[in-house]
Amino acid sequence: MGPIIVVVELQNDAMSPATGELLTRARQLAPARSTRVVALGFGEAARASLAASGADDAVLVLGADAYVPTRAEAALRQVMHDTSAGLVLLANTTMGMDLGAASAAAEGRPMVAYVTSLAAAEGGAFTATSQVYAGKLVAEVAVPEGSVVTVLPGSWPAEETVGSGTPVRDLAVPSESAMELVRTIEPDTGDVDITRADVLVSVGRGIQDPDNLELADELAEALGAVVSCSRPVVDAGWLPRARQVGKSGQTVKPKLYLALGISGAPEHLQGMKDSEIIVAVNSDPAAPIFEVAHYGATCDILELMPLLTERLGEAG
Amino acid sequence: MRIAVLVKDVPDLVEELELDESGRGLAVDDLSYVPSEWDDQALEEALLLKEASGAHVSAVALDTGDIDNMLYAALAKGADRAVKLVGDYDRTMPGRQRARILADYLAGAGYDLIMTGVQAVDDLDGQIAGLLGGMLGWPHASVVRDVALGADASGAVGFVQEYAGGRMAEFRSATPLVLGVQAAKKPPRYVPIARIRQVSRSATLEEVEAGAPTSESLLAIERLYRPEAQGHATMWEGDAAEVAAALMALLDEQHLRS
Numbered sequence: 398m399g400p401i402i403v404v405v406e407l408q409n410d411a412m413s414p415a416t417g418e419l420l421t422r423a424r425q426l427a428p429a430r431s432t433r434v435v436a437l438g439f440g441e442a443a444r445a446s447l448a449a450s451g452a453d454d455a456v457l458v459l460g461a462d463a464y465v466p467t468r469a470e471a472a473l474r475q476v477m478h479d480t481s482a483g484l485v486l487l488a489n490t491t492m493g494m495d496l497g498a499a500s501a502a503a504e505g506r507p508m509v510a511y512v513t514s515l516a517a518a519e520g521g522a523f524t525a526t527s528q529v530y531a532g533k534l535v536a537e538v539a540v541p542e543g544s545v546v547t548v549l550p551g552s553w554p555a556e557e558t559v560g561s562g563t564p565v566r567d568l569a570v571p572s573e574s575a576m577e578l579v580r581t582i583e584p585d586t587g588d589v590d591i592t593r594a595d596v597l598v599s600v601g602r603g604i605q606d607p608d609n610l611e612l613a614d615e616l617a618e619a620l621g622a623v624v625s626c627s628r629p630v631v632d633a634g635w636l637p638r639a640r641q642v643g644k645s646g647q648t649v650k651p652k653l654y655l656a657l658g659i660s661g662a663p664e665h666l667q668g669m670k671d672s673e674i675i676v677a678v679n680s681d682p683a684a685p686i687f688e689v690a691h692y693g694a695t696c697d698i699l700e701l702m703p704l705l706t707e708r709l710g711e712a713g
Numbered sequence: 714m715r716i717a718v719l720v721k722d723v724p725d726l727v728e729e730l731e732l733d734e735s736g737r738g739l740a741v742d743d744l745s746y747v748p749s750e751w752d753d754q755a756l757e758e759a760l761l762l763k764e765a766s767g768a769h770v771s772a773v774a775l776d777t778g779d780i781d782n783m784l785y786a787a788l789a790k791g792a793d794r795a796v797k798l799v800g801d802y803d804r805t806m807p808g809r810q811r812a813r814i815l816a817d818y819l820a821g822a823g824y825d826l827i828m829t830g831v832q833a834v835d836d837l838d839g840q841i842a843g844l845l846g847g848m849l850g851w852p853h854a855s856v857v858r859d860v861a862l863g864a865d866a867s868g869a870v871g872f873v874q875e876y877a878g879g880r881m882a883e884f885r886s887a888t889p890l891v892l893g894v895q896a897a898k899k900p901p902r903y904v905p906i907a908r909i910r911q912v913s914r915s916a917t918l919e920e921v922e923a924g925a926p927t928s929e930s931l932l933a934i935e936r937l938y939r940p941e942a943q944g945h946a947t948m949w950e951g952d953a954a955e956v957a958a959a960l961m962a963l964l965d966e967q968h969l970r971s
Contacts, residue, residue: 408877464882466854466874470846491876494831494855494893498843502812503850507930508839524935530834531726537936538837545839575852576886579871584879596969620970632754632896638879645856645875645895653969655960674967676960677946683729685940692963693946700953708961709970 398430398483398522398542400453402476405438405446406492412446415488417555419548420450422515423486424556427453429517432483436563437476439469447565451558455565460572466495467576473500475570482543484523486515489547490644501545508545509538511663513552531662532685550644550667587639589623596622596653599642599669600630603658603679603698607635612702613657619709625649627665643668657698661686714768714862714888717822718759718792719815719829719841721774722746722783722804726834737934741804748783751830757897758860759828760791766862769793771824775811775923777804785913789904795916798923808836810926812844817924820849824889826870831855831893838932842893852886855893859883 401423406413423434433453438446440462447455458472473496477485485500487493489511501508511527513535518524523540528549540546591597598617604610610624617624624640631641642649644664654672659665661677661684669675670689677690678698687693694701724730724744731740759770771794772787774780784795798818819827832840846853854874861871869885875895876882949959964970 465884467852467886470853491856491874494840494843495853496843498839499847499853501839501930502809502844502847504847505930507932508809508844509932510837510839527837528940529837529937530724530730532940533726533730535938535940536837536934537938539933539935575890576854576884579883579885582873582881582883584881620964628896633900641879644877646879648878653964653967674963675946676963678956681727682948687946687948688940690946692949692959694949694951694956694959696951696953696956701956704953704957705960708957712961712970 398432399481400433400435401427401484401486402480402482403434403436403452404473404485404487404492404496405436405443405450406488406490407442407446410442412450413488414555415490415548415550417558418550418553419486419488420452420558421556422553424451426515426517426523430483430522435476435480437473439464439472444565448561448563449558450563452563455563456568457565459567459569463578463581464492465574465576465578467574468570468572470496470499472568472570474503476568477504484540484542485545487545487547489549493547497545497547506543506545507541509540510547512546512548515540515546515548528663531660532666533683549663551670585637585639587637589639591623591625591640591642592647592649594623594651596620596655597625597642597649597651598622598655598657599625599627599659600657601627601659602629604630605699607633609699610635612699612706616702616706619706622655627659656686656690657702659686660684661689714766714826714868715824716759716762716768716770716826716828717773717819717824718752718756718770718787719773719827720752720756720783720787721749721777721811721833722780723749723834732937737937738805739937746779746804748786749830749833751832751894753901754897755828755830755894756787756790756792757899757901758894760902761898762860762862763791768862771796773798773815773818775802775806775814776800777802777806781913781918782909784918785916786904786909788916789909789912790902795918797918797920799920800923800925802926806926807838807931808841809838809844809930812839812841812848813927813929814923815841816845816848818921819845826888827891828860828894831857831895840893842891846891849889849891851889851891853891854884854886856895857892858894858896859898860892860894
């Protein structure tokens with residue numbers, strides 16, 4: 398079969414951890430299908446990461462230092478086409494969501510999203526499991542040759558790569574594009590940096606009303622903690638974006654993550670599952686948050702927060 | 714500026730998801746359905762654009778069953794038009810099939826901007842916005858917020874795209890354009906059921922005969938199952954007072970009290 402294409406993403410000019418995971422699995426799968434791994438990166442900043450990717454070959458898209466979805470998609474499609482790609486792996490990030498479905502549809506290939514495991518299959522190309530229905534169900538899917546697959550970051554460990562021996566070929570793609578970058582916007586860390594807190598009191602939809610945030614603030618103060626939240630709280634305008642944990646927010650690893658009224662959508666878990674101790678309180682005993690939490694309870698968070706604040710005050 | 718907002722309903726995750734006898738699909742008739750939350754965000758963003766710039770907003774849905782109320786709700790919220798694509802459709806249709814039918818309709822419908830939710834809880838075979846972008850050959854972006862019309866004199870559309878770690882980028886694009894919306898500038902507006910009922914008595918849904926489902930690039934689901942717990946939380950039973958006591962003990966044990 399054709400090569401396994403891995404789309405390389407950078408984070409602070411180094412290869413992102415999610416890309417390392419994709420390359421790891423690609424290198425494991427390629428021998429079983431007698432094929433090679435091709436890493437695809439964008440812009441000069443990716444050159445060193447591509448050379449050290451451990452892939453058999455790498456393609457660097459010239460003039461793509463700033464990410465523009467339409468240009469990146471054109472480059473990926475060209476590489477898929479030129480190499481008769483047997484499998485395309487992307488992380489389920491913004492770039493993966495931009496390029497995955499669009500490239501699959503444009504090239505007439507199947508697409509599998511939200512993948513958490515991927516293996517060579519008997520009688521077929523590959524088999525995958527995907528998280529669907531906000532992590533409440535898992536779908537086991539046959540992945541035909543030629544598929545485009547987006548993988549949830551953190552689904553399996555990345556192996557260290559060695560050396561810098563991957564040959565990098567430059568690729569020029571037309572620079573005209575219907576879409577153009579106006580400016581990049583760096584994160585507003587606001588008044589606090591939630592990635593530096595030892596203890597996070599993190600609230601989700603279960604907080605119900607912005608007035609109840611005061612209960613979380615008081616608890617955080619008593620605990621010497623910082624208040625963070627899941628995406629719906631930010632989208633409702635109740636807390637600033639700097640407080641958001643998850644795929645489109647911050648990745649945190651505090652000593653204690655107290656998840657209050659957070660159900661645990663995959664996008665949220667992605668940002669907090671490596672916390673040292675996770676305590677989750679949610680009224681739904683089947684909530685996915687309990688799969689990653691160390692301790693859990695289903696009591697009313699609106700009763701628990703003031704009670705805990707009071708006990709902490711008493712214990713002084 | 715003519716905007717189409719693509720809306721659909723999805724199983725209500727508050728309820729237990731029952732599987733069908735094959736173990737490869739949901740028991741769709743036993744489930745209750747709610748509008749996909751990200752589509753609600755897309756609709757709200759489109760309505761805010763209408764209010765700010767006078768865009769014409771159409772809500773478009775595939776008639777997979779019992780979707781009229783969702784379209785009437787869109788009209789009650791302020792959409793100018795509601796289009797129901799009718800055909801031999803049902804709720805088991807995978808996203809790829811839905812996308813092809815939508816793409817065939819949208820290709821000739823004269824819209825400038827297609828907005829839909831960035832994802833849905835059931836889009837195993839690709840997010841609708843990306844699939845449409847690829848099928849139509851139109852520019853497309855996902856995880857989008859802060860859409861703005863009239864970004865320049867050429868009628869380009871402006872938007873902001875979100876990345877991990879809180880980074881963002883602002884883009885401007887020619888139309889036609891497909892955007893997968895993450896969040897609207899304001900929380901989706903609420904309309905009382907009485908208002909939706911009132912609209913349903915006076916407004917009409919425009920029915921458009923659309924294409925038949927195709928078997929293009931469909932996935933074979935071999936099994937659908939509840940996740941096997943890799944590790945499950947140790948559950949603290951009891952009321953808030955008992956849980957507070959357990960938490961206090963944990964804080965002490967871990968030396969986590971300030």
